[in-house]
Amino acid sequence: MAGNMNITLKVWRQKNSKEKGYFETHLLKNISPDMSFLEMFDVLNEQLISEGKEPIAFDHDCREGICGMCSMYINGRPHGPNRGVTTCQLHMRSFKDGDTIVVEPWRAKAFPVIKDLVVDRSAFDRIMAAGGFISVNTGNAQDGNAIPISKEIADKAFAAATCIGCGACVAACKNASAMLFVAAKVTQLSLLPQGMPERKRRVENMVAQMDAEGFGACTNTGACSAECPKEISLATIATLNREYYLAKLTSENV
Amino acid sequence: MYTLDSKIPEGPLEQKWTKYRSTVPLVNPANKRNLEIIVVGSGLAGSSAAATLAELGYKVKVFCFQDSPRRAHSIAAQGGINAAKNYQNDGDSVYRLFYDTIKGGDYRAREANVYRLAEVSTQIIDQCVAQGVPFAREYGGMLSNRSFGGTQVQRTFYAAGQTGQQLLLGAYSALQRQVGMGNVKMYARHEMMDVVIIDGKCRGIIARDLVTGKLERHFGHAVLLCSGGYGNVFYLSTNAMGSNVSAIWKAYKKGAFFGNPCFTQIHPTCIPVSGDHQSKLTLMSESLRNDGRIWVPLKKDDNRHPNDIPEDERDYYLERRYPAFGNLVPRDVASRAAKERCDAGYGVGASKMAVYLDYSSAFERYGKIEANKRNLHNPDKETILNLGREVVKEKYGNLFDMYKQITGEDPYYVPMRIYPAVHYTMGGLWVDYNLMTTVPGLYALGEANFSDHGANRLGASALMQGLADGYFVIPYTIGAYLSTEIRTKPIPTDHPAFADAENNVSNHIQKLLNIKGTKSVDHFHKRLGKIMWDKCGMARNEQGLKWAIDEIKKLKEEFYRDLRVPGTANELNPELEKAGRVADFIELGELMCIDALHRNESCGGHFREEYQTPDGEALRDDENFMYVAAWQYNPDGNPILHKEPLIYENIKIAQRSYK
Ligand SMILES: Cc1cc2nc3c(=O)[nH]c(=O)nc-3n(C[C@H](O)[C@H](O)[C@H](O)COP(=O)(O)OP(=O)(O)OC[C@H]3O[C@@H](n4cnc5c(N)ncnc54)[C@H](O)[C@@H]3O)c2cc1C
Ligand code: SF4
Ligand code: FES
Numbered sequence: 001m002a003g004n005m006n007i008t009l010k011v012w013r014q015k016n017s018k019e020k021g022y023f024e025t026h027l028l029k030n031i032s033p034d035m036s037f038l039e040m041f042d043v044l045n046e047q048l049i050s051e052g053k054e055p056i057a058f059d060h061d062c063r064e065g066i067c068g069m070c071s072m073y074i075n076g077r078p079h080g081p082n083r084g085v086t087t088c089q090l091h092m093r094s095f096k097d098g099d100t101i102v103v104e105p106w107r108a109k110a111f112p113v114i115k116d117l118v119v120d121r122s123a124f125d126r127i128m129a130a131g132g133f134i135s136v137n138t139g140n141a142q143d144g145n146a147i148p149i150s151k152e153i154a155d156k157a158f159a160a161a162t163c164i165g166c167g168a169c170v171a172a173c174k175n176a177s178a179m180l181f182v183a184a185k186v187t188q189l190s191l192l193p194q195g196m197p198e199r200k201r202r203v204e205n206m207v208a209q210m211d212a213e214g215f216g217a218c219t220n221t222g223a224c225s226a227e228c229p230k231e232i233s234l235a236t237i238a239t240l241n242r243e244y245y246l247a248k249l250t251s252e253n254v
Numbered sequence: 255m256y257t258l259d260s261k262i263p264e265g266p267l268e269q270k271w272t273k274y275r276s277t278v279p280l281v282n283p284a285n286k287r288n289l290e291i292i293v294v295g296s297g298l299a300g301s302s303a304a305a306t307l308a309e310l311g312y313k314v315k316v317f318c319f320q321d322s323p324r325r326a327h328s329i330a331a332q333g334g335i336n337a338a339k340n341y342q343n344d345g346d347s348v349y350r351l352f353y354d355t356i357k358g359g360d361y362r363a364r365e366a367n368v369y370r371l372a373e374v375s376t377q378i379i380d381q382c383v384a385q386g387v388p389f390a391r392e393y394g395g396m397l398s399n400r401s402f403g404g405t406q407v408q409r410t411f412y413a414a415g416q417t418g419q420q421l422l423l424g425a426y427s428a429l430q431r432q433v434g435m436g437n438v439k440m441y442a443r444h445e446m447m448d449v450v451i452i453d454g455k456c457r458g459i460i461a462r463d464l465v466t467g468k469l470e471r472h473f474g475h476a477v478l479l480c481s482g483g484y485g486n487v488f489y490l491s492t493n494a495m496g497s498n499v500s501a502i503w504k505a506y507k508k509g510a511f512f513g514n515p516c517f518t519q520i521h522p523t524c525i526p527v528s529g530d531h532q533s534k535l536t537l538m539s540e541s542l543r544n545d546g547r548i549w550v551p552l553k554k555d556d557n558r559h560p561n562d563i564p565e566d567e568r569d570y571y572l573e574r575r576y577p578a579f580g581n582l583v584p585r586d587v588a589s590r591a592a593k594e595r596c597d598a599g600y601g602v603g604a605s606k607m608a609v610y611l612d613y614s615s616a617f618e619r620y621g622k623i624e625a626n627k628r629n630l631h632n633p634d635k636e637t638i639l640n641l642g643r644e645v646v647k648e649k650y651g652n653l654f655d656m657y658k659q660i661t662g663e664d665p666y667y668v669p670m671r672i673y674p675a676v677h678y679t680m681g682g683l684w685v686d687y688n689l690m691t692t693v694p695g696l697y698a699l700g701e702a703n704f705s706d707h708g709a710n711r712l713g714a715s716a717l718m719q720g721l722a723d724g725y726f727v728i729p730y731t732i733g734a735y736l737s738t739e740i741r742t743k744p745i746p747t748d749h750p751a752f753a754d755a756e757n758n759v760s761n762h763i764q765k766l767l768n769i770k771g772t773k774s775v776d777h778f779h780k781r782l783g784k785i786m787w788d789k790c791g792m793a794r795n796e797q798g799l800k801w802a803i804d805e806i807k808k809l810k811e812e813f814y815r816d817l818r819v820p821g822t823a824n825e826l827n828p829e830l831e832k833a834g835r836v837a838d839f840i841e842l843g844e845l846m847c848i849d850a851l852h853r854n855e856s857c858g859g860h861f862r863e864e865y866q867t868p869d870g871e872a873l874r875d876d877e878n879f880m881y882v883a884a885w886q887y888n889p890d891g892n893p894i895l896h897k898e899p900l901i902y903e904n905i906k907i908a909q910r911s912y913k
Contacts, residue, residue, distance in 0.1 A: 016825065032529055034662075039531045042776070049774045049829070054820050057828055059321060061494040063534050064656060066419055067325040089659045114465055115826045122442065125322050129434035133427035134386045138306040138725045141377070141384035145341060148395025158388035158413055161420060165324055194386050 003032025068164030078168035131205035169224035175216030286311035292474035296323030299700025300480030302724025331418020359708020456696035471747035489783025513684035513704025521677035522588035617642030709858025771816030
């Protein structure tokens with residue numbers, strides 16, 4: 001079903017991490033408002049292929065807002081204009097016929113561009129490897145109902161655990177800080193009784209790795225939470241700070 | 255002729271696993287350090303296996319094509335995970351979960367495997383809770399449950415509509431812990447291109463670094479394929495864009511048998527197709543059938559707004575046809591019933607290929623309870639509905655939001671429109687009780703194996719199976735093989751078998767790039783998908799399948815003549831990745847049709863129009879088809895069929911009835 005929108009796209013092109021990037025302009029006709037933003041890119045790429053040109057590389061997989069792979073910086077906002085949605089969940093009905101849309105990759109020192117709109121977010125995996133877990137080997141668990149956890153706590157832990165690791169918080173932040181991402185995990189695990197034994201080590205190690213990766217400092221501007229597709233709350237950052245200072249005050253890792 | 259040995263342990267059903275587990279040969283810790291295991295895939299099956307094997311002391315390498323292991327498609331699972339905990343005291347037990355699964359699968363799964371699955375299900379929940387997976391809880395602090403299709407107990411554990419996400423993040427954190435400790439080496443943005451076989455045993459893989467395009471050789475004493483399902487052979491499905499068959503297809507072509515390739519699950523509740531631009535379909539979790547009611551208008555071509563159609567002019571066809579299970583019949587039954595109504599002209603929406611999933615009576619029911627809780631006397635209807643909407647939001651909020659994002663309609667006020675879509679593949683590599691394929695040293699776990707679900711999987715059982723395979727089965731069963739391999743030194747990757755395999759991969763890539771035709775990969779993928787959906791989808795028949803096999807052959811020929819893949823092999827090249835996958839899907843499509851054509855019966859998701867009961871239910875032929883069809887690749891012609899007979903010693907076979 002072809003639609004009736006005409007869109008001008010200004011897209012970032014960059015061959016690889018070493019070469020310099022530039023903007024390229026494309027005109028798209030007959031875009032349907034029911035298309036998702038990424039489906040519009042599919043249409044554009046089909047067009048480029050048929051013209052013998054190279055399609056635009058972008059990250060995506062689930063296309064339903066949960067894998068955290070899609071990552072476009074649209075008109076100056078990570079994941080575009082709508083609150084609480086990822087790029088893949090954005091639909092063309094959120095734009096107007098005749099609009100010009102500027103699309104860039106995430107920009108952050110810790111997220112180098114790989115090609116076009118694709119960046120390297122492996123720093124997040126390394127932060128998780130530094131402490132984003134509970135050390136429990138398979139087979140060591142007691143009955144799931146052995147420790148009652150109140151619904152309020154479970155719900156709060158769940159809300160923090162919904163982070164999809166997309167990196168929009170970093171892209172939104174003028175300092176390219178990864179605080180919201182780290183805070184979400186620290187909050188989830190420090191709320192739960194299972195997370196208590198490693199509470200201090202965890203936060204210290206995760207923060208140390210975050211700093212080592214070259215993410216910026218947090219100056220509490222709140223852009224991260226405002227742009228987070230899962231609406232991870234700024235309160236998690238307060239929890240992270242509290243956990244961190246508590247750990248530092250009583251640290252065994254001096 | 256080769257005979258399939260499923261290696262099912264002797265003894266009574268309830269004791270098979272316990273006994274086997276305590277007698278399977280062990281590998282001592284010092285030897286484990288010298289044994290290398292390759293895991294392809296980082297979904298629930300891959301992550302849980304890799305983390306657990308690394309905890310045990312093996313040297314593990316993990317591969318995934320996404321940029322992080324956390325993005326494997328398991329992340330998208332919504333509704334929940336089953337376990338026979340009987341926390342609700344509603345009569346659940348290991349036996350009942352076993353029974354429901356065998357019956358749900360229409361008597362086409364192996365008893366011993368399914369029983370083991372039901373047995374370890376309870377440990378999975380414990381393990382996940384210990385990892386900090388925030389399952390939904392009741393006010394009293396206990397774990398909460400809900401119902402899924404094909405069962406009459408509440409045994410499904412969940413975390414809102416994001417259960418897969420929470421389970422995968424749990425397994426991912428266990429994996430990252432091992433990565434941090436240096437026990438696992440992670441290769442993200444890497445695609446497995448082939449397996450390497452030396453002297454009849456699997457000894458490694460060829461992988462492609464997707465960023466640089468470089469081909470790499472990796473040795474392993476054993477290789478575990480945990481690469482997920484192949485529903486994307488239909489082009490449109492609820493799977494992620496990258497989900498593919500390639501890893502297991504390459505293994506098939508190297509000698510691993512493919513089990514029941516045609517067993518596909520079409521999920522009844524997905525958001526309908528809206529146009530040609532559509533790139534994927536979105537599932538609306540089965541858990542929504544807990545509270546939602548499915549209906550179509552009683553009158554044909556009724557164009558009224560759903561809210562204007564009065565109660566007595568609606569046909570709640572599932573409740574009408576299946577009073578015992580109502581809206582919670584299994585997926586294959588619900589999907590066929592929706593198709594039947596739409597084909598008969600009662601469908602709704604612009605395309606008329608949709609039915610309603612309606613929450614208004616749930617809003618009312620929950621609203622009344624909530625009003626009572628809050629001591630509101632005589633609240634008006636709108637107040638009740640709003641209170642109900644709040645409750646529903648808590649249970650399914652993310653699903654309702656997703657629906658609204660995609661369709662632009664608000665399901666809190668208008669019934670959802672839904673239609674069946676391809677969702678899951680019960681077929682996969684044939685494995686024995688140890689999860690080993692017909693190639694020694696090569697294993698398949700999770701959705702990639704032919705699985706415990708027979709001809710139809712029950713909801714919330716894939717997550718259970720993936721984690722059972724990875725956390726609790728393979729860590730034991732792999733000992734049976736690796737204990738015989740402790741003297742095998744790592745084979746240097748300059749071995750001719752590695753060089754050969756790499757060469758073949760490289761040639762295939764060049765072949766795809768050199769076609770330089772006129773049509774894109776998606777063009778061919780869409781055409782393949784249409785053939786498969788029309789002829790090998792929800793309903794199949796002999797004539798259609800024969801036609802499809804012919805068409806797919808022609809499509810393959812055209813693909814290799816007219817494909818255009820831009821770019822080169824030495825860079826990030828998503829089109830090239832897709833081309834390789836679609837090349838494999840085309841070949842798989844043919845095998846699926848061959849399998850569907852040979853199975854002259856209907857069972858579970860495999861519905862052959864020629865074989866149905868007078869009231870349109872699937873008609874099995876137990877006499878002739880109570881077996882697993884395991885296909886062997888034949889480079890010189892048609893694939894060769896091997897049969898593993900299914901023997902039911904503990905369950906009485908019956909016609910499946912949900913009436
Ligand atoms: C939308 C949706 C909702 C679902 N909801 C539920 C539910 O509520 N309950 C339930 O029980 N089940 C559900 N399922 C089914 C269930 O999610 C899957 O069957 C299960 O998660 C599969 O897990 P897996 O580990 O086998 O594979 P996946 O999670 O798909 O992982 C596959 C892995 O293999 C890797 N891979 C694949 N090919 C290659 C290659 N060639 N080289 C390198 N790596 C490769 C991928 O990178 C990935 O890491 C749902 C499925 C979908 C699609
Ligand atoms: S906190 Fe939000 S924006 Fe940051 S990675 Fe997580 S989901 Fe993305
Ligand atoms: S593609 Fe998965 S979140 Fe967007």
